[in-house]
Amino acid sequence: MDSAGGRARSRSFGASAAVDAAVFVRAGPDNEEYVRADRIDLKTLDAQMEKKRSTVWLERQRSASPRPSAALLEWEIDLAKLDIHNQIAQGTFGIVYRGTYDGHDVAVKVLDWGEDGHERTMKHREAFEKEVAVWQKLDHPNVTKFVGASMGTSQLKIPKKSSGSSGDHDVPNSCCVVVVEFQHGGTLKTLLYNHRDKKLPYKKVVHLALDLARGLSYLHARRTVHRDVKAENMLLDRRQRTLKIADFGVARVEAASEMTGQTGTLGYMAPEVLQGHSYDHKCDVYSFGILLWETYCCAMAYPNYSLVDISYHVVKLGIRPDIPRCCPRALAEIMARCWDANPENRPEMSEVVTLLERIDTSSGKGMTPVEDVAHGCSCFGFPRGG
The missing domain is CATH 3.30.200.20 (Phosphorylase Kinase; domain 1)
Known part of the structure; x- marks a missing residue:
């Protein structure tokens, strides 16, 4: 950059289309051509660079394929x-x-x-x-x-x-x-909403949790972090017997690059994500803990908190959803371990699978006594069984 004129030689920019002809000037004894840096449209330049990067990405995808260049890539649809x-x-x-x-x-x-x-x-x-x-x-x-x-x-x-x-x-x-x-059974969020007045059978809760845990364990074994585990992104098949993870729009391959920033959905985001710290696959484990609570309770976590308040209460005050007293002890312990503030204390999803597989879903097994409730569990504001 020339300190006197605030100019740079045009050849430094090549033939970029983002550099309009109006920014070129000629100066000096040799009448050399310069570019006025203060007249360059940097926003347009960035956009064109992004488009070029996308084009290069596609070309690399094609060059990596053994098929002829005219043929569809393995992932391309007709x-x-x-x-x-x-x-x-x-x-x-x-x-x-x-x-x-x-x-x-x-x-x-x-x-x-x-x-x-x-x-x-x-x-x-x-x-x-x-x-x-x-x-x-x-x-x-x-x-x-x-x-x-x-x-x-x-x-x-x-x-x-x-x-x-x-x-x-x-x-x-x-x-x-x-x-x-296409999954004909809709989202897990819709299923939970439809059962807001009568929670899901315990056996169904554990079954759904196992499906999600197995899916996440598979992803983590492949060093893939979903980063947006929530009820809307969990789909059910036609008979609602199998849960499947969907939407990998913000998923990343772990170790490919450092993950920072508030990525995901408030209410499910781990404290380290909310704080903008570096994080790994354990952020999915935290989200799983919140979603496990929602699946058991058929309710939304933090219903009385504004989006602004959630971050402060989760990070600074360590607030988590209240586990109902009627929640089976084995399930409650998994929730608490998964949403621990310290990622190192959270279990791997493979361990969560093992813990869920051990749960006895027979009626009454592992239930926490509720001495002050005469007719079953009323921890959601309604009586059960009467």
Whole structure:
């Protein structure tokens, strides 16, 4: 940088399209061409660099494939086989539709690939790349099956929102899609809400907890951290007999890079995550403890706390959900160990699987006595069995 004129030689920037012709000046005895650094559109430059990075990522994916460059990658879908139907959900990084792929029911997450210069679309691209990189390698009965994805396509047809309208309309901008198997049983959150007035049978609670624990144990064995374990991201099959982990949009491969920052959902986030400290897979163990409590109680943790208050109470005061006195001792101990403030004190998910498998779900086994309740457990504000 020239201190007198605040200029840099243009050749330092190459032929970047982000450097408009208006920023070039000529000066000096040799009439050399310079770039005025204060006139460079850094935001546009960052956007173009992000797009280039995404393109390079895709090219590397293709070069790593033994197939001809014209062929689909192992994880790429054939859009001709994809039919998108109705919208079923909307989240931070896209809209989820129900559809069919090659005759099979699927869920389709559509992320706006967008135009250059939009910071939001850069985040979508990054989320897409990382989700595909993680999800495509997973294969477990308690993990929702990854079907495929398509990057930067403008060929999709999305149904109109109005039920009375006919035909499709083009996606406004190019977009990318992630396609996974559709789970007809809905989310665990919906199941718990539907049982808010009459909690799930203890045997069902343990069964669901085991499914989740086995899925997380599998992920952690592969050094994969989900980072957003919550009831909305747990899906159930058609008969609601099997729970499957879904949504790997913020999942990361452990040790690939240091994990910091408040990633996840308040109420499920471990203290070290809330504080922005470095963390590992034990953040999932903490979230599992909170979700285990919710599954047993069929209620939401911290219902009387604002989102602002949750962080302070969890980190500074060590507040956790109140375990009902009627909760079986074995289950209560797993909850407490999983949400310990110190990650080192939390068990590995493989150990949690073992502990859950040992639980006797026969009626009355391991129950904590409730001397002051005459007609069963009333720890949720309602009597049981009468």
